Amino acid sequence: MIPPKTAMLLPSHAGGGAMGNNLVAFGRLLRRAGLPIGPAELLAGAAALEAIEIGDKAQFHAALRATMVHKHEHFFLFDHAFSLFWRDPEAGAHAAAMALMDGMKEQPKPTPASRRMAEALQGDKPKPPRPPEEPPEDRIDMTFTVSERERLQTMDFEAMSAAELNAAKKEIRRLVLPLDARPTRRFRPDHAGPYTDLRATIREGLRTGGEIMDISRRRRVVRPPPLVALCDISGSMARYAQILVHFLHAVANDRDRVHTFLFGTRLTNVTRQLKYRDAEVAFEMVAHAVPDWSGGTRIGESLELFNKAWSRRVLGQGAVVLLITDGLDREGAKGLAEATDRLRKSCRRLIWLNPLLRYAGFQPKSQGIRAMLPHVDEFRPVHNLASLRDLVAVLSDPRAGRMGSAA
Incomplete structure (x- = not known):
């Protein structure tokens, strides 16, 4: 304040x-x-x-x-x-008069920034006094009502006001992402384990003069696979990237082995920045590390650079990759199909999250989308809280795996 x-x-x-x-x-x-x-x-x-x-x-x-x-x-x-x-x-004092004059003209659909500014300017107006409350009538209301929290679940991120965005960020921090655990190559001692540990058995026998008193056993270590997120922060994705970075920050602070990369015209690794518990500090660090926010898009070059410089470091042990982009590449489809195919072969699951799927009549007409679509395992929307909850449920399902080419 x-x-x-x-x-x-x-x-x-x-x-x-x-x-x-x-x-x-x-x-x-x-x-x-x-x-x-x-x-x-x-x-x-x-x-x-x-x-x-x-x-x-x-x-x-x-x-x-x-x-x-x-x-x-x-x-x-x-x-x-x-x-x-x-x-x-x-302007705050004259907001009502301006709105009355503009109301006589046909106005275009306001942008989110315009709406948030209008809400802020209206904050200067004194609230009218409440009318005296009348005694309630004995009436049974049979209409279906939707709570504010339920309405927030299905509201598009781009259409949210400042207060609604803050409420959505609080809801995102409550999301838990328990990825399906997978067996690794490591073993740990376990007296009830299914495997015999011959080396540990002989070592214990040496302590008793070579006489084996007990059989040592071991069990394979099981842990969730790494999660790698590649998020598009170009101009067409800026509104969604802002709140999706909040989601990735919450995930990175809830579990280990989460790697986050942002790309527009270049690829930037922000894994260390998002490890800060304080969200404001983390986003401040990200802002200093990323020079191409809300710029152009070079998806093919960014994926190719990731495949060459980072895939062997972060895509081991059955990693799951979240590719967050609308598929609108300024370079067309140059090298995009090859880079996406190599990325898919390097991980266990490649999930493409696209906010354009919020439209019921979506058709993959752009060259970038057509080039990438055959090489992903799943193609899902990501435009509101409900879509994020569905993503969490899918990632946590032990029955889910490589689904084949998307249709």
């Missing part, structure tokens, strides 16, 4: 007069829209304003964006808020 007296603490150049109040109001708008803005960001922004020509709008925007925004995925939301607020700092 931003204290009301924060403007009094700002430097004289930025904090004097109306500028300090406007800067605090702008910080509150960003915070209501979902950005982690506090007094530290406001003070840093005010200090930056002292070092620039405050009348230059480009310098003004760049100074506030560099000091108040810490994540790449928040840049678009900040730019939208900046263009709305600094055009008219009193």
Whole structure:
């Protein structure tokens, strides 16, 4: 929460007069829209304003964006808020009048950022007093109702507001991913094990002068296989990648041997960054490590690089691979089929998660999708909480295995 007296603490150049109040109001708008803005960001922004020509709008925007925004995925939301607020700092007070005037015109479908900004601006309006409650009537309601939590399960990530995204992230942290355990090459001592341990038996016999008193036994070690996630963070996947990285962070902190790679125009290993328990610290580290967030897409080159540099390191012991992408490659299908086929042969299961499957009439028309589809074991949607829960159930099913080519 931003204290009301924060403007009094700002430097004289930025904090004097109306500028300090406007800067605090702008910080509150960003915070209501979902950005982690506090007094530290406001003070840093005010200090930056002292070092620039405050009348230059480009310098003004760049100074506030560099000091108040810490994540790449928040840049678009900040730019939208900046263009709305600094055009008219009193926009919150006039939000109702603006909505009334715009209501007479046919409006296009608002983007998620526009909707979240509208919700933040509406936060300045005082809430109307509640009408007096009337005594309830004795009536039996037989209509089917859906709770807020159930509605959140089927809502598309791209259509969620800031509050709904925060609620979805909390739901994601409750997901448990108990992958089906698989036998390894290692053995452990077990007096009731099914295998005879000849070496341990002879070693124990040496302690009794060569007389074997008991037969040592052992059992094969069983553990879940490694989980490898390859997540597309290009412009077409940016909205979904933001919350899917939260899912991968929750999985990485719930179990061991989870390897995460992000790719757009290049491949970046963020396994170490997502191991931090604190989500904010982890995403801050990811933001510094990934230079191509919301850029182009080179799926074929990224998969080829993974096959050459990382597959032998992380795809042992029956690894399961989650390939998270919409299949829209800027290079067409160049080398994509070969790279996907090699990836499939290097792991036990290759599951392709595609948010485009949320459309009932989806057809694999793009070259990238047609090139990849014959070489994956499963083709599943990933666009809401319900699809993530279905994924967890499939990965935890001991009967599931290599399903053959997807249709």
